Amino acid sequence: MPSAFPPGEPAPRDGSLPESALASVGAGPFSVYLHVPFCRVRCGYCDFNTYTLPELGQPGPEGELRSGEARSLTDAFVEAAHRELELAGRVLGDRPGPVETVFVGGGTPTMLDPHQLGGLLERVRHTWGLAPDAEVSTEANPDTVTPEVAQRLAAHGFTRVSIGMQSAVPQVLRTLDRTHDPANVVRAVRAVREAGMQVSLDLIYGTPGESLQDWRRSLELVTALEPDHVSAYALVVEEGTKLHGQVRRGLVPAPDDDDEADKYELADELLGAAGYEWYEISNWAGSPERRCRHNIAYWQGNDWWGVGPGAHSHVGGVRWWNVKHPRAYADRLDQGNSPAHARELLGESERYDEQVLLGVRLADGLPVGQLRPEGRHAVAGLVAEGLLDGRAAVRGRVGLSLRGRLLADTVVHRLLG
Template sequence: MPSTLPEGDPAPPDGALPDAALATLAERPFGIYLHVPFCSVRCGYCDFNTYTLTELGADGASVATFADAAVGELRFAGGVLGHAGPAETVFIGGGTPTMLAPDDLVRMLDGVREVFGLAPEAEVTTEANPDSVTREGLERLAEGGFTRVSVGMQSAVPHVLRVLDRTHEPANVSRAVEAARAAGLHTSVDLIYGTPGESVADWRTSLDAAVALEPDHISAYALVVEEGTRLAAQVRRGQVPAPEDDDEAAKYELADEVLEAAGYAWYEVSNWARTPQARCRHNEGYWADGNWWGVGPGAHSHVGGVRWWNVKHPNAYAGRLASGVSPAAGRETLTADQRYDERVLLGVRLVEGLPITDLRGEGRAAVAGLIADGLVDGSAALRRQRVVLTRQGRLLADTAVRRLLGLR
């Protein structure tokens, strides 16, 4: 969730959605995302909508009052959506959700239950900073209905963590994963590669450390230097080198090799799981054009081709809810062409790939060339009539998408 909001049309104060959008609620997966915007320290690479406690005034949403504001938006969402059906997934992200007390996280989940209900096998995830969880707190989350914890590991190498401004102790990642597992929670760890000063050996150390934890799921993302971040300023001043494409490509290939050898299978370009059941179903909802309501400052939502986003600042967010109006800052209705472009962009990133029959003429014509260039699996195209990226294709996914869309 980038901190800069897109431009769009004004959102109605009552949040009302077109009937055609609401009609899709019975047809597609429905999830809830809750954005907790608080961090103890802002990492230099982070472009998410987050705030340290010293940046917030006494009024509005705070760590102490955020759960109340979030439940208020959930009730507002219920008024807009009506009977959306039970939520199949809930994901609490940030920021650092575990800056909130476990009881507050459970209270937000209870708000989802109250308003929408939870599907019998619902996936309920919270992100966690390894320094801000305890065994007792994780047990409380499990008792309250959480099923999954995603731990922000990023790296196992101290000097890499320092460049990223990550303050956690590497040893606490292991403690957090072990405690979550002991509480009966599924586990995931997030990694970042391409940090300035990170060698291939450093990256191998992080991969080996992540595998040794035996989590159910591992995500590995290439570092992107976002404008407006402290890291971008450091790169611009020449204090640290910019990430290099060839270096990141080599590290992605190494990640895929190491994780595959350890029993993890890729299912999305940046995500690997031990079993199909260990995939992050919430994110799969995004990639499959599902419906979701995003709760919290700056959170984005999508229902039936209508996308909207909340005001960024926690105080403005809380103020709007207190006044009984939508916290949305703006929205857009996607055109058929935009939805097609997104279908191609997201579909080819998945291991199941994209049906060739879903492509327009220029896309179908491009498939043979992509196979010849080693970017698309020829066997999957021939036998299953699907566009599935090879490992090389995953490295050049943007190039493959542009060609499938008829762009050069």
Template sequence: MASALPLGEPAPLDGLLPPSAADGAHGRAFGVYVHVPFCRVRCGYCDFNTYTASELRGARQVDYADHAIGEIRMSRRVLEASEVIQRPAETVFFGGGTPTLLPAADLVRMLDAVRSEFGLTAGAEVTTEANPDSVGPDDLARLAEGGFTRVSFGMQSAVPHVLAALDRTHDPARVPLVVRWARDAGLDVSLDLIYGTPGESLGDWRRSVEAAIAERPDHLSAYALIVEDGTKLARQIRRGELAEPSDDLEADMYELADELLGAAGYEWYEVSNWATAAGHRSRHNLGYWRGDDWWGVGPGAHSHVGGVRWWNAKHPAAYADRVTAGHSPAVGREVLDASTRETERVLLATRLRDGLSVASLGSGGRRVVAGLIADDLVDARAALAGALMLTNRGRLFADTVVRRLLEDSVVE
């Protein structure tokens, strides 16, 4: 099952935000995230807020777009009543779950609602996630016609036994097909990979990265497998059926991916993300890492506006009930104090190639940076130019870098 919602104060039924949100929203970019919580099968490693058909408890997939559109319409009223400055969406991201289990027409209807209620900036980035076996050429063409600009395919691996260990259902041969169909439709393409799967060798991983590069995606993500409590994978490891991922092997896999991607013309811009050019970076995810504002639509979705964070009811049935009754689906929220916001800024921006200014850390922070340079965790030339940029080694120990920055009270 998905992890529990965070603690916080109850959210009001009307969804109104505290006055601080209006002040904090000035000057921030705005995006929209739409969570589509449906999956055909639950992957053994997955801890996301997703549901198979047998887990819906009366909620209906066919009704989902209408409920999400109801929240989108409500969101504009909430922001207006809360006196938050209205901004068009610079990015829209449909994630899940598997958004493309819904008909393309439903995804386009939800995007149309975002366009109607908020507007989209010129050149807005509009992405949907998709599994290689959840879309066909007609679906992708319809999405592109409806305003989508980008698709992110959950490739995960090119090796059949690795996909089987992850409970992924697609054939590796499907990936070149869907990439070609997306290109034919005029969509930018991102491929997602996972490394450190039990039973995956360094040779297996090389095969997957090389297969991904061969498709020449605009963007590629590579994330280490995390064994989450309560998942099927965690139970298999606890019973000794699968081996726990090796930290040393995962480090070797990361370094290999970075080497292969760099040689192929990809540049890292976030610890786990590479792109062929700055214009192909995931602008939506950059908004998260830079602390921008976004409205999260759907069951369990999180939102952030002006230093106020809130989250929706998790289950699709509970979410549908609240929206149908005319209530906000938000069930909890927290107002971030200055210390928490600064901690999150350092935590997230440190992962970016160009995300954290050394000057913003104060004199104490600059002393810490000197030590990080000495330990080959931070690039010396970039630091002299005013930017905290992780070295190759620093990316392997990004959590250590963040901990040292925060422990030494870098903010003055």
């Protein structure tokens, strides 16, 4: 099931923000995240805020969107998302200026029709405008990306598709409860590229039973497909998931830290040899222009509005999160209220901690001068231990070495004192 809410204070019913937060809007880039909460099946490792249609009381094998009742459910979500964007326009006015990045995630966004996704993008454009070079991305299951779908997405203004490949090995996909055909990854990449959009491939490593050779096989397929961008994340067993129960009962082994470290190093080696450069611990791009600008906006602490059930937002040091269930989300907006469940106002200390936590993950690192005294004093020791790049430190920046990327949490704790 989806993970629990963080603690927070009640959010205003009208969605209003403090004047102190509004005063800073527009000082930097602004982004929009759209959360589509539907999936055909629930993967055993996933604790994202997603729902299959049967979980929502809709009939149909594996939650296929075929009945009129099912279509009305997704229509209700799309209508509610439009209303949240209208609310966001009232709260922020024209302060943000043109939106720099839009990211549609989930769930499986491509369970919606491209016309529905395009309509949401048009609402963003109507509310604030889109920058001329805006990055507009959607996640997609490989089985849902046909040439027709890709062409229609591009026609609606999408510039980038992030395909959930996860692995090239059928056995690994079965362990993860992924149902897509590995051959469709190749077809999906071709369809996206022929439609004129950039393509990113998302991978997971450390699945129980995945050998180092299995992982190499996945990486070799990725490099052969030559995507613009690659994300590779270590499997985390989240409490409450099917996989967590299997591990707890001893049915499958827990991921092994040393195994995951070996697989990360192999990924960095093979992707680097193929011309990809890491720019964030789990992300590689074929060139600086192909980096995911939307995710960089998160890591740099920029402002964004998150639309949809369970979506998180951050504007001017205020963070809030929406109610999780699609019906509760739609009901609140039907009643003219904000869907926000709770919020928190970040103080100076919280902002600093996040700046270090997120900034250190980037290849560009952080200026040493931005660290507090305890952090600056820790730099020399971290360089001596091989966790920070000594050449970057000489240039006055905190940058992780390869070993430091494997022990990033340790580096952050040391820098925060």
